[in-house]
Amino acid sequence: METSTAGGGGGRAARSAWRTAALWGGAGLATLVLGNLVLRVPLGVGDRIADPAAMLAAASVLTATLLVRRAPLATLVLTLGFGVAVVFLYYSPGVASVPVLAAAGALGRVAVVRSRRAALAAVGATVLVLILVQLARPVEGGPALVLVQGQLPVVVLAWLVGDSVRRSREAAAQAHAAATEQALTDERLRIARELHDMVAHSIGIIAIQAGVGSRVIDTRPDQARDALQAIEATSRDTLSSLRRTLVALRRGGPAPLAPAPGLDGLERLAAATAGDTGLRIDVAVSGRRRPLPQDVELAAYRIVQEALTNTVRHARARHCRVGVAYEDGALALDITDDGRSSPAQEGGSGFGITGMRERAALLGGSLDAGPLPAGGFRVAAVLPLPATAVPAATAPATAPAAEEAR
Structure with a gap:
């Protein structure tokens, strides 16, 4: 949108400059015609210029200058009428060229402003008028010579320029x-991808x-209570995030500020995902840890989140390892589990793998997912x-919650 606004501003400035140039040019041409009237300088064919003829010529220029933008067809009719009047009433073919x-x-x-069919009709009518005038009031050299050498090329050139401008605008x-x-479309995909990652992970937990609470509620009530508390906390967090996102989408303006998830939250993510499921999640970080651009942090967090969600929901694994490697010029993620592969985990029927690949591709990266031998x-x-890139550490500590709607 910003680009569009900037482009629109440049277009408006160019049109304003064109209108200013046309106004000054028309006024200058009218001044020349009127000056010719005062000084009695002959123009074109003939030995003298009748004063009324020059006045009609000046009136045609002023009319075109003042009305052409709002009423081009009316201006065309009026200026042609002035030209015909100059030729038939005062027999001043030279002045009629104005x-x-x-x-x-x-x-x-x-x-420029009408359809090509309407413009061609106007061209045809203009050429017809010029031909009839030349046939009715022939000048030295014959009407054909005057038309071919002077008037017709000007008319055709004006149409070609206007048609080119119209096609460029279209x-x-x-x-x-x-x-x-x-x-x-990109915004819809961004919102769908972020909502999927956020909601699917929470619903999975x-x-x-x-399930854990229902199995141990009679034998281990303390563990069942912990499971219910985890459900309550996850539900509240998810509802809060959804509320912020929906408010931002409905208002169409800035959303309330909320922390943007990043790599610093992977340990908490692993602990919340594992819970009482019996799955052990290890997070291993290698390389020189440093601040990263915020979009990279968010994408990496969401990829790990979705991979862990798939592991918990589909793999029936006992152990999962999350590897984060800070390399020169890249961040490498490696999430593996020892469970069994399923069609859903491989992305055959869901959006998880597709969303992860889209996140990586948006940053110019790549993602591979599949079963291990x-x-x-x-x-x-x-x-x-x-x-x-500007690292996340130098960016604002908070980001709009709508960012989580990506």
């Missing part, structure tokens, strides 16, 4: 519409904790780090 030039400018404007409008539609499942992602 209204013809003004009519050509109006014709170019018609080609192409720009189509490109803007396509860019807007693509931006809306709730389902697992509910010796059993278990592996998700490996590489997220490149821009050399000039």
Whole structure:
């Protein structure tokens, strides 16, 4: 949208400059015609210029200058009428070239703002008028020579320029519409991806904790109480995140600020995911740990979150390892478990693997997911780090909750 706004501002400035130039040019041309009237300097064909003829020529220029933007067709008719009047009433073919030039400018404007069919009709009518005038009032050299050498090229050139401007505007409008539609599509995918990761993970934890609580509620009530407390905490966090997201989407403005999840929260994520499920999750970090761009932090967190969710829900694993490697120019993630692979975990029927791949691709990275030869499942992602990116440590500590709607 910003690009569109900036482009729109530049287009408005260019149009304003064009209108200013046209106004001053028209006024200057009218001044020249009126000056010719005062000084009695002959123009074109003939030995003298009648004063009323020059006045009509000046009136045609002023009319074109003042009305061509709002009423180009009316301006075309009026300027042609002035030209015909100059020729038939005062027999000043040379001065009549001035209204013809003004009519050509109006014709170019018609080609810009009207359809090609309407513009071609206007061109045809203009050429017909010029031919009839030349046949009715022939000048030295014959009407054909005057038309071919002077008037027709001006009319055709004006139409060609106007038609080119119209096609350029149409192409720009189509490109803007396509860019807007693509931006809306990207935003929908961003929201769907983030909601899936956030809600699916939370619902998975709730389902697992509910299963644990139902199994031990009679024999180990303390453990069942812990499971219920975990369900309550997860539900509250999820509802709070959803509420912030929905408020931001409904208002269409800035969302309340909320912490953006990142790699610092992986230990808490692992503990919350494992809970009382019996799954042991180890988080191993290698390389020189350093602040990363916020979009990389968020993508890495969501990829790990989705991989752990799939492990808990589908793999029936006992052990899961989350590897985070800070490499030169990239962040490498490696999540493996010792469970059994399932179609859902491999992304055959869900959106989890697809969403993870999209997150990696948006950053120019890659993601591979599939079963291991010796059993278990592996998700490996590489997220490149821009050399000039602003690290998360230098960015604001909080981000809009709508960011979680990506």
